[in-house]
Amino acid sequence: MLYRYMKLIARGAEAELYEIDWFGMRAVMKIRRPKAYRDPELDRIIRTKRTLNEVRLMSRAHSAGIKVPAVYFFNPAEGVIIMQYIEGPTAKQLLETGKEDVLYEVGALVAKLHKIGIVHGDLALTNFIYQSGATPYIIDMGLGYFVEPKRAVLEYARDVNVLMRILDTYGHKSDEYKELFWSGYASVNELAEVVKKGVDVIRASARYVER
Incomplete structure:
Protein backbone atom coordinates (compact mmCIF):
# COMPACT_ATOMS: atom_id res chain seq x y z
CA MET A 1 0.00 0.00 0.00
CA LEU A 2 1.47 3.35 -1.07
CA TYR A 3 -0.49 5.59 1.31
CA ARG A 4 -0.88 5.49 5.06
CA TYR A 5 -4.41 6.60 5.80
CA MET A 6 -7.65 7.47 4.10
CA LYS A 7 -10.32 9.95 5.14
CA LEU A 8 -13.40 10.43 3.02
CA ILE A 9 -13.72 14.05 1.83
CA ALA A 10 -16.64 13.77 -0.57
CA ARG A 11 -18.76 11.16 -2.31
CA GLY A 12 -20.46 12.02 -5.58
CA ALA A 13 -22.27 10.16 -8.33
CA GLU A 14 -19.10 10.03 -10.42
CA ALA A 15 -16.33 9.45 -7.87
CA GLU A 16 -15.19 9.45 -4.25
CA LEU A 17 -12.46 11.71 -2.83
CA TYR A 18 -10.19 10.73 0.03
CA GLU A 19 -7.49 12.61 1.90
CA ILE A 20 -4.38 10.47 2.16
CA ASP A 21 -0.75 10.63 3.25
CA TRP A 22 1.33 10.09 0.09
CA PHE A 23 4.99 9.55 1.03
CA GLY A 24 4.69 12.23 3.70
CA MET A 25 2.69 14.62 1.54
CA ARG A 26 -0.94 15.51 2.08
CA ALA A 27 -2.76 14.32 -1.02
CA VAL A 28 -6.18 13.58 -2.49
CA MET A 29 -7.10 10.23 -3.97
CA LYS A 30 -9.97 10.22 -6.45
CA ILE A 31 -11.59 6.84 -7.12
CA ARG A 32 -14.12 6.02 -9.80
CA ARG A 33 -15.63 2.86 -8.40
CA PRO A 34 -17.33 0.22 -10.56
CA LYS A 35 -21.07 0.72 -11.12
CA ALA A 36 -23.09 -2.44 -10.53
CA TYR A 37 -25.84 -1.34 -12.93
CA ARG A 38 -23.42 -1.23 -15.91
CA ASP A 39 -22.05 -4.09 -17.95
CA PRO A 40 -18.64 -4.83 -16.34
CA GLU A 41 -16.64 -4.38 -19.54
CA LEU A 42 -18.47 -1.18 -20.48
CA ASP A 43 -17.96 0.06 -16.93
CA ARG A 44 -14.23 -0.61 -17.15
CA ILE A 45 -13.98 1.27 -20.45
CA ILE A 46 -15.93 4.27 -19.12
CA ARG A 47 -13.89 4.54 -15.92
CA THR A 48 -10.61 4.15 -17.80
CA LYS A 49 -11.48 6.79 -20.39
CA ARG A 50 -12.77 9.30 -17.84
CA THR A 51 -9.70 8.89 -15.66
CA LEU A 52 -7.31 9.36 -18.59
CA ASN A 53 -9.33 12.31 -19.85
CA GLU A 54 -9.18 14.09 -16.50
CA VAL A 55 -5.41 13.67 -16.27
CA ARG A 56 -4.97 14.96 -19.83
CA LEU A 57 -7.14 18.00 -19.10
CA MET A 58 -5.07 18.83 -16.03
CA SER A 59 -1.84 18.37 -17.99
CA ARG A 60 -3.03 20.67 -20.79
CA ALA A 61 -4.15 23.31 -18.29
CA HIS A 62 -0.84 23.13 -16.40
CA SER A 63 1.12 23.48 -19.65
CA ALA A 64 -0.84 26.68 -20.36
CA GLY A 65 0.15 28.16 -17.00
CA ILE A 66 -3.16 27.50 -15.27
CA LYS A 67 -2.91 26.37 -11.65
CA VAL A 68 -4.26 22.84 -11.19
CA PRO A 69 -3.37 20.16 -8.63
CA ALA A 70 -0.18 18.26 -9.44
CA VAL A 71 -0.83 14.63 -10.35
CA TYR A 72 1.38 12.25 -8.35
CA PHE A 73 0.04 8.94 -9.65
CA PHE A 74 -2.81 7.58 -11.73
CA ASN A 75 -4.10 4.13 -12.65
CA PRO A 76 -6.72 4.33 -15.42
CA ALA A 77 -7.61 0.63 -15.14
CA GLU A 78 -8.58 1.13 -11.49
CA GLY A 79 -10.09 4.58 -12.01
CA VAL A 80 -7.63 6.15 -9.53
CA ILE A 81 -5.89 9.54 -9.52
CA ILE A 82 -3.68 10.72 -6.65
CA MET A 83 -3.05 14.44 -6.70
CA GLN A 84 -1.90 17.44 -4.70
CA TYR A 85 -4.11 18.51 -1.80
CA ILE A 86 -5.11 22.15 -2.33
CA GLU A 87 -6.05 23.90 0.91
CA GLY A 88 -7.50 27.38 1.21
CA PRO A 89 -10.69 29.41 0.90
CA THR A 90 -12.83 28.88 -2.17
Missing part, protein backbone atom coordinates in the same frame (compact mmCIF):
# COMPACT_ATOMS: atom_id res chain seq x y z
CA ALA A 91 -14.01 31.66 -4.46
CA LYS A 92 -17.48 31.16 -2.97
CA GLN A 93 -16.20 31.69 0.57
CA LEU A 94 -14.25 34.80 -0.40
CA LEU A 95 -17.16 36.25 -2.36
CA GLU A 96 -19.44 35.83 0.61
CA THR A 97 -16.99 37.75 2.81
CA GLY A 98 -17.15 40.71 0.42
CA LYS A 99 -14.18 40.02 -1.87
CA GLU A 100 -16.06 40.49 -5.12
CA ASP A 101 -12.93 40.78 -7.26
CA VAL A 102 -12.63 36.99 -7.14
CA LEU A 103 -15.29 36.89 -9.85
CA TYR A 104 -13.04 38.86 -12.20
CA GLU A 105 -10.26 36.35 -11.51
CA VAL A 106 -12.60 33.40 -12.03
CA GLY A 107 -13.73 34.92 -15.33
CA ALA A 108 -10.15 35.28 -16.52
CA LEU A 109 -9.32 31.68 -15.58
CA VAL A 110 -12.39 30.27 -17.32
CA ALA A 111 -11.46 32.28 -20.41
CA LYS A 112 -7.95 30.78 -20.32
CA LEU A 113 -9.40 27.28 -20.16
CA HIS A 114 -11.69 27.98 -23.09
CA LYS A 115 -8.89 29.55 -25.08
CA ILE A 116 -6.98 26.25 -24.99
CA GLY A 117 -10.06 24.22 -25.86
CA ILE A 118 -11.07 22.96 -22.40
CA VAL A 119 -14.65 22.89 -21.16
CA HIS A 120 -14.58 22.43 -17.38
CA GLY A 121 -18.04 20.93 -17.04
CA ASP A 122 -18.77 22.05 -13.47
CA LEU A 123 -18.01 25.74 -13.00
CA ALA A 124 -19.02 26.02 -9.36
CA LEU A 125 -17.34 28.70 -7.25
CA THR A 126 -16.23 25.94 -4.87
CA ASN A 127 -13.97 24.59 -7.62
CA PHE A 128 -11.67 27.64 -7.42
CA ILE A 129 -9.38 27.46 -4.38
CA TYR A 130 -7.02 30.19 -3.18
CA GLN A 131 -4.16 28.25 -1.62
CA SER A 132 -1.65 31.07 -1.94
CA GLY A 133 -1.13 34.10 -4.12
CA ALA A 134 -3.67 36.02 -6.17
CA THR A 135 -4.48 33.28 -8.70
CA PRO A 136 -6.65 30.37 -7.57
CA TYR A 137 -6.27 26.72 -8.42
CA ILE A 138 -8.95 25.11 -10.57
CA ILE A 139 -10.01 21.68 -9.30
CA ASP A 140 -12.36 18.85 -10.27
CA MET A 141 -12.16 18.45 -14.04
CA GLY A 142 -13.88 15.08 -13.94
CA LEU A 143 -16.75 16.27 -16.13
CA GLY A 144 -14.55 18.28 -18.50
CA TYR A 145 -13.65 17.63 -22.12
CA PHE A 146 -11.67 18.99 -25.05
CA VAL A 147 -13.18 20.95 -27.92
CA GLU A 148 -11.67 22.76 -30.88
CA PRO A 149 -11.09 26.45 -29.97
CA LYS A 150 -13.04 28.92 -32.12
CA ARG A 151 -15.47 26.16 -33.12
CA ALA A 152 -17.09 25.56 -29.78
CA VAL A 153 -18.78 28.77 -28.70
CA LEU A 154 -21.96 26.91 -27.74
CA GLU A 155 -19.95 24.50 -25.57
CA TYR A 156 -18.26 27.42 -23.82
CA ALA A 157 -21.64 29.10 -23.34
CA ARG A 158 -23.06 25.95 -21.76
CA ASP A 159 -20.04 25.79 -19.48
CA VAL A 160 -20.46 29.41 -18.33
CA ASN A 161 -24.22 29.03 -17.94
CA VAL A 162 -23.63 26.68 -15.01
CA LEU A 163 -21.93 29.54 -13.17
CA MET A 164 -24.54 32.09 -14.29
CA ARG A 165 -27.24 29.95 -12.69
CA ILE A 166 -25.25 29.93 -9.45
CA LEU A 167 -24.86 33.71 -9.56
CA ASP A 168 -28.63 34.02 -10.07
CA THR A 169 -29.00 32.97 -6.43
CA TYR A 170 -27.26 36.13 -5.18
CA GLY A 171 -30.38 38.27 -5.55
CA HIS A 172 -29.85 41.99 -6.10
CA LYS A 173 -26.07 41.45 -6.47
CA SER A 174 -26.52 38.92 -9.26
CA ASP A 175 -26.17 41.25 -12.25
CA GLU A 176 -23.16 43.01 -10.74
CA TYR A 177 -21.44 39.69 -10.07
CA LYS A 178 -22.07 38.51 -13.63
CA GLU A 179 -20.56 41.68 -15.06
CA LEU A 180 -17.45 41.17 -12.93
CA PHE A 181 -17.12 37.66 -14.32
CA TRP A 182 -17.57 38.82 -17.92
CA SER A 183 -15.03 41.61 -17.43
CA GLY A 184 -12.45 39.04 -16.36
CA TYR A 185 -13.37 36.72 -19.22
CA ALA A 186 -13.10 39.52 -21.80
CA SER A 187 -9.66 40.51 -20.48
CA VAL A 188 -8.30 37.18 -21.76
CA ASN A 189 -10.55 35.79 -24.48
CA GLU A 190 -11.63 37.71 -27.59
CA LEU A 191 -14.68 35.45 -27.87
CA ALA A 192 -16.25 36.96 -24.75
CA GLU A 193 -19.11 38.78 -26.50
CA VAL A 194 -19.97 35.79 -28.66
CA VAL A 195 -19.93 33.41 -25.69
CA LYS A 196 -22.05 35.86 -23.69
CA LYS A 197 -24.63 35.95 -26.50
CA GLY A 198 -24.60 32.16 -26.50
CA VAL A 199 -25.40 32.15 -22.78
CA ASP A 200 -28.26 34.58 -23.41
CA VAL A 201 -29.68 32.25 -26.07
CA ILE A 202 -29.46 29.24 -23.73
CA ARG A 203 -31.14 31.11 -20.90
CA ALA A 204 -33.89 32.47 -23.17
CA SER A 205 -34.56 28.94 -24.46
CA ALA A 206 -34.76 27.62 -20.90
CA ARG A 207 -37.30 30.28 -19.94
CA TYR A 208 -39.36 29.39 -23.00
CA VAL A 209 -39.36 25.69 -22.04
CA GLU A 210 -40.36 26.50 -18.46
CA ARG A 211 -43.44 28.34 -19.69
